[in-house]
Amino acid sequence: MKRLGQEDKETLTTALDHSGQRATPQRETVFGVLLDQRDHPTADEVYARTKSRMPTISMATVYNCLETLVSSGLVKQVNIEREPTRYCPNLAPHAHFHCRETGRVYDVPVPAGTMEKLTDVLPGKYQADSVELVFRGHLAKGNSK
């Protein structure tokens, strides 16, 4: 999918507008790249994919667009073990699985309320506004997809 659908474009414009920023071709393209292939790409990978759709874009702009998308709440950063930051447009609460063998990162859906309930382990003085859950291991073979 080379361009953003009407619904996604609407989502983008609304979110950007809400945070006082503009929708631009670069931002649309980067957002489209993230929506199209949800494999938690790094900035480098986003750059390569975006460049194939918009050859004139620069690395700096990719970083700027990603930051804009994050600040508008449309995209989350996923940091794993000091590896380069990855980007995830899945806004539902979810966990991540990091495969030691391939380095790939997968979304793990969790039952509603699971992430919130985790904060029950926190002593009262800790006020958590976000919860991050990461599993690490390997995929049962025959499941490299």
Add this chain to the structure above:
Amino acid sequence: MKRLGQEDKETLTTALDHSGQRATPQRETVFGVLLDQRDHPTADEVYARTKSRMPTISMATVYNCLETLVSSGLVKQVNIEREPTRYCPNLAPHAHFHCRETGRVYDVPVPAGTMEKLTDVLPGKYQADSVELVFRGHLAKGNSK
């Protein structure tokens, strides 16, 4: 506490030996620094604290010692949001709380079996050998300790 107790020294020697490495004054001192102040220091902070006990130690050696301790299983790396790696000698399963205001990282004890039970959310193809749980937020005021 400027030096390592007999029990900790025993633990260190055993673990290092088990992974084919030697106990050295530098490694003992770095380990002691981590045991004495369990605030998840960065390599820089470990370096400063170690240098005050052993002024001739170098940054390279601190990194080397930390890596040795991690590889021998006595210390865990704690990575949060692309900040410099922190080091934690707490071997019990536990979660972390990261304060947005101070940047400090706290250990959060969890009931036995809690971390393991989290893997129940994983579809069968995912074989997890580690689980990481990080909360982010702020401390209720009056609890800056």
Add this chain to the structure above:
DNA sequence: AATTTGACTTAGAATTATTCTAATTCATCT
């Protein structure tokens, strides 16, 4: 319609935590 404004984009330099290199030092073994 021309001008102004400020947001956005861009290339390249700077930053910085960490790793690497190559030269010593040091403990242990023969």
Add this chain to the structure above:
DNA sequence: AGATGAATTAGAATAATTCTAAGTCAAATT
């Protein structure tokens, strides 16, 4: 004592990200 190899060290190299400063562009104002 001499040999061996692990450990330590200073400094260079690496690499993801951020910063800087100059250019571009679209919308708003005149």
